[in-house]
Amino acid sequence: MKQEIRNRHAWRRRRMRRRRRRRRKWW
Secondary structure, three states: HHHHHHHHHHHHHHHHHHHHHHHHHHO
């Protein structure tokens, strides 16, 4: 069950990580 949820939000974690990296550049 936990593994399935991680796979379903896998694309969300990759997209959020890219946005966070750009926000970290300003500070």
